[in-house]
Amino acid sequence: MNWARACFASDLEDDKPFSVEVGDELVAIVQHEGELFAIRDQCSHGRVMLSLGEVVDCTIECFAHGSRFDLRTGEALDLPATQPVPVYPVKVEGDDVLVDLANPISTN
Ligand code: FES
Incomplete structure (x- = not known):
């Protein structure tokens, strides 16, 4: 694993995506129903930031x-x-939110 700091846990609010640059990549950190998620902050259809959209279900x-x-x-x-x-592994250590961009979560 190759954890890198993304933001403070205290930066996050439920269902309000937090966009942050980690290395060369823009990542949206999302807190939703008590879980954290990290997703590349760019739609696969166009150069649009997903963090500007709504989080539902x-x-x-x-x-x-x-x-x-x-x-x-x-x-x-x-x-x-x-x-x-x-999408990437994400975890909290203390007040730090860490993401691992080197090991995207596989859907296979
Ligand atoms: S669905 Fe078209 S840019 Fe995201």
Whole structure:
């Protein structure tokens, strides 16, 4: 594992995606129903930040054309997006939220 600090846990509010640059990548950290998720902060359909969309039922919706992505797997649940978005392991240590961009969660 290759954990990198993303933000403070105290930065996060339920269902309010927090966009942060980790290394070269923009990641949306999402706190939803007591769980944390980390998803690349870019829709697979266009250059749109997913963190600007709504979080509902463990999904995040792209505000541009409405595709929803599963926060657990990154799977695209609605057209027009057809490709998944990478999701990453995330954990809290003290008040630090850590993500592991080197080991995306596999959906296989
Ligand atoms: S840019 Fe996200 S669904 Fe089109």
